[in-house]
Amino acid sequence: MAGFLKLVCASFQHKGFHSARSHCKNRTGAEHLWLTRHLRDPFVKAAKVESYRCRSAFKLLEMNERHQILRPGLRVLDCGAAPGAWSQVAVRKVNAAGTDLSSPIGFVLGVDLLHIFPLEGATFLCPVDVTDPRTSQRILELLPGGRADVILSDMAPNATGVRDLDHDRLISLCLSLLGMTPDILHPGGTFLCKTWAGSQSRQLQRRLTEEFQRVRLIKPEASRKESSEVYFLATQYRGKKGAVKQ
Numbered sequence: 001m002a003g004f005l006k007l008v009c010a011s012f013q014h015k016g017f018h019s020a021r022s023h024c025k026n027r028t029g030a031e032h033l034w035l036t037r038h039l040r041d042p043f044v045k046a047a048k049v050e051s052y053r054c055r056s057a058f059k060l061l062e063m064n065e066r067h068q069i070l071r072p073g074l075r076v077l078d079c080g081a082a083p084g085a086w087s088q089v090a091v092r093k094v095n096a097a098g099t100d101l102s103s104p105i106g107f108v109l110g111v112d113l114l115h116i117f118p119l120e121g122a123t124f125l126c127p128v129d130v131t132d133p134r135t136s137q138r139i140l141e142l143l144p145g146g147r148a149d150v151i152l153s154d155m156a157p158n159a160t161g162v163r164d165l166d167h168d169r170l171i172s173l174c175l176s177l178l179g180m181t182p183d184i185l186h187p188g189g190t191f192l193c194k195t196w197a198g199s200q201s202r203q204l205q206r207r208l209t210e211e212f213q214r215v216r217l218i219k220p221e222a223s224r225k226e227s228s229e230v231y232f233l234a235t236q237y238r239g240k241k242g243a244v245k246q
């Protein structure tokens with residue numbers, strides 16, 4: 001199903017809304033149900049109208065509206081960036097393309113296992129695995145000043161459908177990324193990551209609380225109600241030595 005989702009996302013991005021139907025003639029019952037719901041989804045329609053690559057743009061827009069995560073001039077690392085909707089939002093909010101001449105210019109670096117089509121104002125490092133130790137070195141080389149002010153992670157492993165297993169895999173992905181923050185995240189910085197709720201969520205929350213001054217759990221409206229998807233927003237990174245510098 002995850003592969004099917006990526007196919008629909010990619011076809012939606014490049015060939016338009018109607019082409020998603022024509023790609024999926026041999027779909028299973030579950031895929032048919034998913035596609036019917038997808039085509040009726042108001043966020044899918046809004047993403048098409050507003051030229052976002054995926055409906056997930058609205059999750060970040062909403063979280064940003066409520067919690068002011070992004071502002072002009074910030075350096076953003078977007079992990080699990082394909083097909084690029086969060087990067088589109090980030091480019092606009094941090095002014096990475098320099099379109100607002102009166103505001104500071106930010107920077108957006110998107111990273112993914114998959115190829116990402118170019119986006120003005122964003123730099124993409126792909127295909128790479130964020131958890132590969134060689135990737136952090138390349139990230140550091142690409143980020144201006146070798147630091148990000150905000151780390152976003154909408155990463156999700158290919159779902160097996162076994163809820164506990166998928167949950168554990170996503171938590172370990174988040175923990176791996178958190179393990180990279182001392183090298184990448186500027187003290188005072190922000191870390192936003194997607195998880196699927198489950199037994200290991202507390203462990204992730206505990207680790208975040210050790211590293212950040214404030215940790216919140218968020219379920220955006222644009223996140224499907226039936227999904228266990230939730231986001232941890234951790235702010236004011238204490239930094240390597242535990243001191244918050246602004």
Ligand SMILES: C[S@@+](CC[C@H](N)C(=O)[O-])C[C@H]1O[C@@H](n2cnc3c(N)ncnc32)[C@H](O)[C@@H]1O
Nearest residue numbers: 080082083084085086112113129130154155156
């Ligand atoms: C839900 S999609 C992200 C959608 C994206 N935020 C957007 O708005 O376009 C999850 C992405 O995480 C990526 N991913 C999963 N594990 C990864 C890893 N270890 N390293 C890099 N990317 C990964 C997948 O390839 C997939 O593209």
